[in-house]
Amino acid sequence: MGARKLYAGAKLRETRQKLGLTQKEFSAKLGISLPYLNQMENNNRPVSTAVVLNLAQEFGFDVTELATGDSERLVSDMREAMADPVLADAMPPLADLRLTASNAPALARAFLQLHRAYRQTHERLASLDEALGRDDARATPSPWDEVRDFFHYCDNYIDAVDRAAERFAAPVRHEENMRVRAVSALGNRGVTVQFRDMEALRLYDPAQRELALSLRAAPETQTFQLLLQVALLDQDKLLEATLDLARFQSEAARSIAKIGLANYFAGAAMMPYTRFLEAAEAERHDLEILAMRFGASVEQVAHRLSTLQRPGAKGVPFYFVRVDQAGTITKRHSATRLQFARYGGACPLWNVHQAFEMPGRFLRQLCETPDGVRYINLARDVSKPGGRWGAPVRRYAIALGCEVAHAGKLVFADGLDITNPRAFEPIGISCRICERERCHQRSVPPLERRLSIDVNARGTLPYEVS
Incomplete structure (x- = not known):
């Protein structure tokens, strides 16, 4: 079987637009004809090996991004949305979903946003009938879903915030001194830090410029909360600029995302990108060794490992x-x-x-x-x-x-x-879109397949997938 052809028109067009080049200028730099570039950008022809090499040589482009863009995620998300009972009879072929994801990603995202709005409205009406007459009953995406999708389509890597955290951590030679660095940074802002016996992990009083942390929290949690407060105070302009680019649809989503970005900064400061990546590779990703070395929890280390997708230095x-x-x-x-x-x-x-x-x-x-x-x-x-x-x-x-x-x-x-x-x-994603026919743990039938039901026989499941 030959190698799978690479169709990445949307990513190629996005790259050209980011560089501020016309199709004519871009094709000249890649050493190809204008019609050939046009065909590739519209997925009428696959991206050739020569073009891939020229992208790397001419622009220093990480060519793995061509094959690992949003298409697979969009296909997965669309298949799950199409498995909704209201759309079950309209399931398009998988090939059509892949064409939509690669040729019209903006349309795919609009469809997913519309489906999320439908689901939220349906669930609200089912549980809160009285919400029908209220202003907040409009079909808008959940703020949590909106923020989750923001990080999801960024590969959970936010370059500007990650690099800012790495610069903040640069003077710290030993990770156990990160707490001292954070307290010092807050002190420079006139903030005093106290440790109290309280339920909340962190309480900040902006009027008194006092930060209280819980004595009950683990040391790595206390350090994380200190760094989160540093992010909110020292990196506010960067966080706000990143939020402006994201263009969230509600203030609630923007506020949730700001906390998420501050959390991101805290984790990236505790485990600075270059040092952490080198240690992870040297220790073959032993979570316990990394947790001990960087003064973090196993969960924090595992989360950080999933963010190491810096272009040119990916983990x-x-x-x-x-x-x-x-x-x-x-x-x-x-x-x-x-x-x-x-x-x-x-x-x-x-x-x-x-x-x-x-x-x-x-x-x-x-x-x-x-x-x-x-x-x-x-x-x-x-x-x-x-x-x-x-x-x-x-x-x-x-x-x-x-x-x-x-x-x-x-x-x-x-x-x-x-x-x-x-x-x-064998594992799956969701029973409704899983194609495995004889899974003994299946909770609902797959909506893409016909069922055969025999009243005189009973196997592991009360039906067979035909």
């Missing part, structure tokens, strides 16, 4: 997810082809659910998604104690994974038989 493309005990996904980030269900819980065959049964242990899993891509997955529980007797314990589990092609770079892959196809467990 292993990881996905990161956190679920609660009900299986609901509370955090999700992916630099891989694996995408997570937007609605409902994670696939029950995923080992992240088993982590609750074995606290304090890393669980390894080789798995394969319906598209044939194989991954190595790591799961662990991350309980968050309340800090006093009787306080509720928040229990979560996290999963970190990458495609099995990167297994040699992970200490957790040692001893696993990655060459044995039978070692890979």
Whole structure:
């Protein structure tokens, strides 16, 4: 079988527009004819090897971005949206979805935004009939969904904020001194820091310029909250400029995103990009060693690993997810082809659910998604104690994974038989769009397939996928 042809017209056109070049100027620099460029930008012809090489040589372009753009994510998101019961009879062929994602990504995103608005309105009407006459009953995207999509389509990497955090951390030679650096930066702003026995993790009084942190929080959490406050005070202009570019549709979404960007700065300052990437590669991504070296929690380290997608200095493309005990996904980030269900819980065959049964242990899993891509997955529980007797314990589990092609770079892959196809467990994204016919954990039938029901026979499921 020959190599898969690369159709990346939208990405090629976006690159040209960012450079401020006309098609004529761009084609001349790439050494191709104007009609040929036009055909590639409209996906009438694949991007040739010569063009890929010229992009790298002429513009220093990271050519892997051509093949790892938004198309796969858009296809996954559209398939899930089309699996909604209201659209089940209108499911287009997969080839049509891929053409839409590659040729008309703006249209695909508009469709997803419309579907999100529909879902939110439907859920609001189902649970709050009295909302019909109120101003806030309009069909607008959820602020949480809007912010999640912002980070999702940025590959969870925000370059300007990441580099600002790295510059802030530059004077710190040893990570244990990061707390001192943060307190000093706040002191330069006239802010005093106090530690109190309180429920809240962080309380800032702008009038008195006092920051209070909880004595009950773990040291790495206290450091993170200090750096978050540094971001809100020292990096406010940068955060606001980034928010302006994002053009959120509501103030609520903008406020949530600002907290998200401040969180991003805090994590990037605790684990500065270059130093952290070098350490991760040297230690083969041993989460516990990295947590100890950078004064962070295992969850913070896992989250940071999923953000190492700086152009020209990319790390292993990881996905990161956190679920609660009900299986609901509370955090999700992916630099891989694996995408997570937007609605409902994670696939029950995923080992992240088993982590609750074995606290304090890393669980390894080789798995394969319906598209044939194989991954190595790591799961662990991350309980968050309340800090006093009787306080509720928040229990979560996290999963970190990458495609099995990167297994040699992970200490957790040692001893696993990655060459044995039978070692890979079948997992999916969402039952409604999963194509596996005989999954014993299926909760609902796949909406793309016909069902065969025999009243005289009963197997694992009360139907068969035909």
